[in-house]
Amino acid sequence: MNRMTKQHDFSGEFFYSGDEACAAGAIAAGCRFFAGYPITPATEIAETMSERLPEVGGTYMQMEDEIASMAAVLGASWGGVKAMTATSGPGFSLMMENIGLGAMLETPCVVVNMQRAGPSTGLPTLTGQGDMMQAKWGSHGIYSIIALSPASPQELFDLTIQAFNLSEKYRVPVLVMSEEAIGHMYEKVIVPKESDIKLFPRRRPQVPPAEYLPYRPDGDLVPPMAVAGEGYRFHVTGLTHDERGYPVMTAEAQHKLARRLVDKIEQNQQDITLLEETDTENADVVVCSYGISARVASIAVTQAKAQGIKVGMLRLITVWPFPAEKIHRLAQSVRAFVVPEINQGQISLEVERAAGSKAKTILVPHMGGSVHNPAVILEAIKQAVK
């Protein structure tokens, strides 16, 4: 079976919704298994995958719920096939259990969350950014995760590929934390030629089965991964385990394992982090935002500049691990950070923590259902430099 590597050329210019672009990115990344459950506003990803996966020898499975979807994604990944699911808030909550298993078993996979306003059923068809902290802390216990935040359909395409690459490289579920506003936005999307898309292949064991230890890490703290059916006869468990993958019920084993699950992400942060920085040098105030809110904020930034305010912009493309050092450095020279987000303050807490007492952090909250009015963000920028 060659489904892991078989690629197809789908290059061209398209008028895609964010959801369609995400599916196109997954196909281009070599994703050949999708398990999901219909949910607004992510359903179009499932529909597109159900149509396109059979064309490339992949499988779409509609599961009985999001718990099963996430479990099936992990099973497929252990079978050596790149796998993903896509959902929104209510489904994201159900996936948390097996996202934790994915982190514990160190299983590459991609989870897309097209955020809508919550809590609970909330506003299914309208946008929100209320799941950003859940992305980091949603499953119980100690682990680190990677979360990306695209700001356009094109970026949904690009970052879905990047999500697969990071998940393979660091053996961790990677979350694409988008929003309804981007998922349902139609824009031009350029799909590059197959040969121009860089894919990170799964790192396979370099030793014979008898010598293979499923959780003995390489230098970058990530262990090579055998897949099922190839004679390695490995055991993996959600219990705290040693390098053999065998359960060990001690504080020492827990320390060693949980420490590495965190360190393999945090210590490789430089390699993982993507940021877009505009005019932050000599800025008095920096607007720090992500996803659709960053797009809206850029209007306010342009207006503020026209009024003579020295304002820069830091767009978080990688939200987790949080680029605290970048914020900390900027805090030495700016007076304030303005953080618009469609929630009651989640990423702003991280900005505040990283900035410390060096610079003010001004949250511009929005409860969801629509995006910010740029005028509100502009007002916050003006307040910041008063």
Add this chain to the structure above:
Amino acid sequence: MSTMTVADLKHPLEEHLRVDRLPHIWCPGCGLGMILGALLRAVDKAGLDVDKTALVSGIGCTGRAAGYVKMDSFHVTHGRPLPFATGLKIARPEMKVIVFSGDGDLAAIGGNHLIHAARRNVDMTVVCVNNFIYGMTGGQLGPTTPTTAQTTTSRQGNTEHPFNLPYLAGACGAVYVARWTAAHVRQMERAFLEAIKKKGFSFVEIISPCPTYYGRMNEQATGLEQMRYYRYHSKVQHGADLADIDIKSDGQIIVGKFVDIEKPYLPMPPGADDGR
């Protein structure tokens, strides 16, 4: 003259066991050792390529089986071995995927997955070890606890109705359904062999003693007493009407093979044209 010592003896199933993980955690009198032994003998007899055989377990006493077998083995979240196994089987259609888990794992927290995996007729073998109780957590009421039975969360006797698991699996579309007890070692081995060879969703329920919790609280204080109960209260009735084989706390246990049919299954074999 050479003398044979215990150290020289090789367990006939050693090749399939992670001997470095023994002794196992199961209590004296528990049926799990016998059941896992029968399953591994069936794996042998079926001539399965062990490199291409996977065992998936959930959480609980039975769930620990995945850690003792020397094959690709997955000890996953509580109730989720079936959807995990579904993803694995779709990704690796050439593999034989066996799910080995308990009644609480498969029928309570994982009940939704059980009915849907059976409905899809995913090609896998499911062994459901039913001891009528949650053993790992210390003896609580479960979805299969017989009415009136005592557990740590039903001290006055269970007031709920238990699942009739073969009826459930059959109604949902399983192509092979059987029930045996831990006292039927040869019969269960044969059932495992048939289930492994079956294409589609095969389901074997094994009634198994838990003297530590279920037995002790229900006047069958030892594994031996529970096994005796199975021996004298079991009745072989192949092809029995699934609706009539529910288990009562002091009643008969109907065992046998109840369903053995052919039906299109997932993943579809390459080039399959079965009119779906």
